[in-house]
Amino acid sequence: MLFYYSLCSILFVYFFFISLILILIGVYFISFDLVIFVEYELFMYNGSQFIMTLLFDWMSLIFMGFVLFISSLIIYYSKGYMSGDKYIDRFIILVLMFVFSMMFMIISPNLISILLGWDGLGLVSYCLVIYYQNIKSYNAGMITALSNRVGDSMLLMSIAWLFNYGSWNYFMYIDFYSLDFNSQLISLFIIIAAMTKSAQIPFSPWLPAAMAAPTPVSSLVHSSTLVTAGIYLLIRFNPLYVNSFLMNYLLFISLITMFMSGLGANFEFDLKSIIALSTLSQLGLMMSILSFGYIYMAYFHLLTHALFKALLFMCSGVVIHSFKDCQDIRCLGNLFNQMPLTCICFIIASLCLCGMPFLSGFYSKDLILEMYSSGYINYCFYIIYYLSTGLTVSYSVRLLYYLIISDFSFYTFHSVSDESWLLLKSMFTLMFVSIFGGCMLSWVLLPTPYLILLPFWMKLSVIIVCFMGGWLGYFFNSFNLFDFIYSYLYSWLITFFGSMWFMPFIITNLSYYSLFYGLKYQKSGDYGWFEMVGGQGLYYLLMKMSLFNQKVQNSLFNLFFIIMSFWFIILMFM
Known part of the structure; x- marks a missing residue:
């Protein structure tokens, strides 16, 4: 245990300072528009060189800095959160493997090395989801692994089709792809792979299921590592699909994902699942702006979202610990008088998520919404977009009501207080960065101010929708109107809205029957007739x-x- 404490402290210091150095180098690179390729010859066989290529530009350096910064705070947070775990050394090694897999994927301009980091993320995420070793964790891990394997197979097929271009270093000639059949097929495979990793419809059910992992892992997964890998891949491959028919397909999928997750979060009562669905909503927002070709705005929101989403999960972990591992928000309430420091962090993170002016989420989210309003888009899509934004404010206010405003609903003699300073130090560091990070990132990433001219009612539409969503979230819960609606709605309709439109049931059954008939085929085919007439018979x-x-x-x-x-x-x- 003492070794674990010292290891966490050493990793925290190293990661923290390396992250600051990487961010400063990234700012230097973006100022002078520098790109560095590092090639290292691994070995040579029969005259063929096997070369590892690494890409260092401002985008990869700043993203790596953010990943290491958040990882350092989460490791320091785990020092207090996981202190009672018997196998804590296994946990910290898995987290390190997870972080290094993400870092390897970020700096890879080669599709083969991207696949190595991609598969590393999938394998280690499975090990972390099943960390607590119970039936729920095993089922959640299986759904996570099978969903991500679809994306792995898509990357493998895109690698095979890249044989037509002579190299897997896509970064060298991605701007010169023609809109022929090969490039369109590769872009389709890349988009499907990104959809699986970023949990877009129909691959969404694994994201809330992955909440079976420990809360520090959830904070790391949902902020800067696993779910952002798909967004980062599409940012890198943007020239491949930017002028193709796949952009409309990506826009439709991302908008439906936004709406579905925002609606489901308003019917959810599990604390971590609500925050997971909010991650899914923000991933849909990033995907939708990527479908317009605005890669820098998607990257900007990716960084700001990582800050306050990690803070939200940290606060939820403290609340869950204080309430004897209870995650039902109906059992909480009146926490501001008992956990004021945690509630301050939770409120600020929720306001960043809603896009409160002059917090980090505002600088990226408001800019995305106004650029969306200035574009040429279907009116129905426009309504769904703003409705999903209102639902974000609605479930955030609903969550704050159940945690802070409503009456205390747990055991009568149960005392609640802010936990150790190990947890609060990490949370307060992220809180200050969440407040000022968006402003500083806007200076660095967007040195030229954007001037967006819109009609008066379209300028006010974002504020109006946010206020309406906040009023809806507070009014329906403060007057128990949801209970009234539940009593008059059919149970299947409530289940439909609250269970991501029945997708978990569909995906679970598909996974079960796929594995079941796969086993039958293996017994009768691979181990049966194919053995007699195939290799074994020969x-x-x-x-x-x-x-x-x-x-x-x-x-x-x-x-x-x-x-x-x-x-x-x-x-x-x-």
Whole structure:
């Protein structure tokens, strides 16, 4: 245990200072527009060179800095959160493998090395989801692994189709792809792979299911590592699909994902699942702005979202610990008087999520919404977009009502207080960065101010929708109107809205029947007829022929006698 405490402290210091150095180098690179490629020859075989290529530009450096910064605070947070765990060394090693897999994917301009980091994320995420080793964790891990394997197969097929271009270093010539069949097929594979990692419809159910992992892992996964890998991949491959029909397909999928997750979060009562669905909503927002080709805005929101989403999960972990591992928000309430410091962090993170002016989420989210309003877009899509934004404010206010405003609903004699300073130090550091990070990032990433001219009612539409969503979230819960609605709605309709439109049931059944019939096929095919008529049957045939040949060779006297007899018979008849 003492070794673990010292290891966490050392990792926190190293990661924290390395992250600051990487961010400063990234600012230097963006100021002078620098890009560095590092090539290292691993080995040479028969005249063929096997070279590892690494890409260092301002985008990869700043993103790596943010990943390491958040990881350092989460490791320091885990020092207090996971202190009672018996196998804590295993946990910290898995977290380190997770972070290094993400870092390897960020700096890879080669599709092969991207696949290594991509698969590392999927494998380690499965190990972290099943960390608590119960039935719920195993089921959640299986859904997570199977959903991510679809994206892995898509990357493998895109690697195979890149044979047509002569190299897997896509970064060298991605701007020169023509809109032929090969490039469109590769872009389709890349988009499907990104959809699986970023949990877009129909691959959404694994994201709330991954909440079975420990809360520090959830904070890391939902802020800067696993779910952002798909967004980062699409940012890198943006020239490949920017002018194709796939942009409309991506826009439709991302908008439906935004609306579905925002609606489901308003019917959810699990604390971590609500925050997970909010992550899904923000991923849909990033995907939608990527479908317009605004990669820098998607990258800007990716960084700001990572800050306040990590803070939200940290605060939820403190609340869950204080309430004896209870995650039902109906059992909480009146926390501001008992956990004021945690509630301050939670309120600020929720306001960043809603896009409160002059907090970090405002600088990216408001800019995305105004750029969306200035574009040429379907009116129905426009309504869904702003409705999803209002639902974000609605479930955030609903969550704050259940945690802070409503009456205390837990055990009568249960005392609640802010936990150790190990947790609060990490949370307060992220809180200050969440407040000022968006402003500083806007200076660095957007040195030229954007001037967006819109009609008066369209300028006010964001504020109006946010206020309406906040009023809806508070009014419906303060007057128990949801209970009234529940009593008059059919239970299946409530389940439909609260369970991501029945997708978890569909995906679970598909996974079960796929595994079931796959096992049947393996027994009857691979281990059955294919063994007899395939490799195993050929093996037995060759064995029999070789045994016969061996017998013949071992009895040379009989062979000579038979040949001599045949020869005499032929001479007699001749």
